[in-house]
Amino acid sequence: MPYAxxxxxxxxxxxxxxPSIEALFAEAALGLCEVLDARTSYPEETLRVELEGMDMxxxxxxxxxxxxxxxxxxxxRVYTVGRIAVAGTCLAAELEGAFGCGTLALEVKAVTYHGLSIERDGGDVTATVVLDV
Amino acid sequence: MPQPVKRRIDEYRIEIERVPPMRSRGLVYANRAIERTIEHDNVLQQVVNVACLPGIIGPSIAMPDIHWGYGFPIGGVAAFSLDEGVISPGGVGYDINCGVGCILTGLEEKDAALHTEVLLAALFNEVPSGVGSKGGITGVTEKEFRRVLEQGAGWAVRKGYLPAEDLDAFEDGGCIPGADPDAASARAYERGMPQLGTLGSGNHFLELDVVQEIHDRKTAEAFGLFEGQVVVLVHTGSRGFGHQVCDEYVRDMIAASARYGIDLPDRQLACAPVRSREGREYLGAMAASANFAFANRAIVAYLVRRAFERVFGLSFERLGMRMLVDCCHNVAKVERVEWEGRVVEACIHRKGATRALPAGDVRLPARYAVTGQPVLVPGDMGRMSFILCALDGARETFFSACHGAGRLLSRHEAKRVSRGRKILDELRHKGIRAMAASKATLAEEIPDAYKDVSDVVDTVSGAGIARPVARLRPFAMVKG
Structure with missing residues (x-):
């Protein structure tokens, strides 16, 4: 499992x-959706997301x-992360999935900056993010 | 950052030595039992980190229910000079004005015992709870919602959700001045508007308790408490509105910290000078969120009263239902405090702590002027809670006290510990009925996940911050 x-x-x-920063961002999103029980097996729509951060x-x-x-x-509800590109501190991604109304398993109030890290580890990239629940 | 160097001052206080770049010392309220619960936690490092922030006056304080948070510790109290100090959204937290209210009833345990199951079901049906819960009240337009943000619990009075005589039971009369509805984003409105009048999930709850033991008869009488009495605790906050406000302002403050040359030991401590544009904007948005939370708890209290009225077939007045107190746990406010023998105005951050005004404080409503403020200390769902009364010793803590038992186990660990156990049955054996929107929440909130609240109360009592007035025993609850 790429997240724990x-x-x-x-x-x-x-x-x-x-194995890469793009894969890291994609797996982090899917990991969050797993925790929330917000996955779907029906890719009906694609949402485009474009963001810029202060740093990675x-x-x-x-x-x-x-x-x-x-x-x-x-x-x-997310099926998968489609195309994703991270260039400098900018991200462009496609979230594939469907709009639904199922109850989430958990209320995550926020994604915090506490203890936040992205580190290169050999050929891999590892990130730690604390969620406020 | 320096490692915390601690020294026990007395049976109830531990000092953390000031070592550069700390700008003040740390002061942790902990008896020896509490000390053992934090020995292997990173929480003291968080007390040190807060002591490094600019303009802190007095110590970086930790209440006995302290536990590891993000940025500030949970159970942390810190005061900052208005001229040289900072305000930090992370020092308030995501659930702005998460807090607790207590509704007294005239019912005795024997009256409620016959109806517990029905009452619990009525509460569960009446008060929306669980992840993303919506629809406590409907038909609130954006124009009206802005009034909620400006007026807090006062809005609930004007709309008939809260009896006017209950308003002074709320901290600051249920309204923090200076709220700026324009300082919150469209997303905050989108998240918050449908959630007005809802409990939410996680550690939020509705709890029916019986007054099991009176410790201070005179004060209990003044508070309207008697043995065998049924009381209701309501624990919730500003829901998605506050979460979104905090989210956005932490992000803004990270950039602001760099602009003002503030070195951060943890990004979650991002802050800006209290009087800066960024600081003022956050204060306006935070006050709006806090007022949402006051109104939210006032509406939940209304829904609770409605459930009681349906079950008992009597009006809430006939049932003797009235607010004892409602107070914030997560907030930053400009308050008058005592420091170095002077009364000064400072920006007090309380993150997982509650205000505690002793007798004679001019900010108290008339009914508590002689006794001091009631301080609620909810414990875990299987043991006990307390109602305390603030004492003069609270001057040392910038008029603050503990807010609960404090977590001992992570949510993950709690789930592990509860695996294979029948939590509802365990509670039932103790005479406690529970309904939860989610089984996972119930597992995360097992009694074992919390410190023994009596150790917390022993510490604040021994330190002279507040004295116990009554001990409560839970007998029914709704968990989010």
């Missing part, structure tokens, strides 16, 4: 490992906040 949940007394941390870590937080918004407020 890490213990944090008040909250929940998501640790993601992937900030970009990751903004990306996950955007996914959280689309899932929690708009009711989007």
């Amino acid at each position: 949940l890490v213990d944090h007394t008040a909250d929940m941390a998501l640790r993601v490992r992937a 870590e900030d970009l990751l937080v903004r990306w996950l906040q955007e996914v959280l918004y689309l899932v929690g407020v708009k009711g989007f």
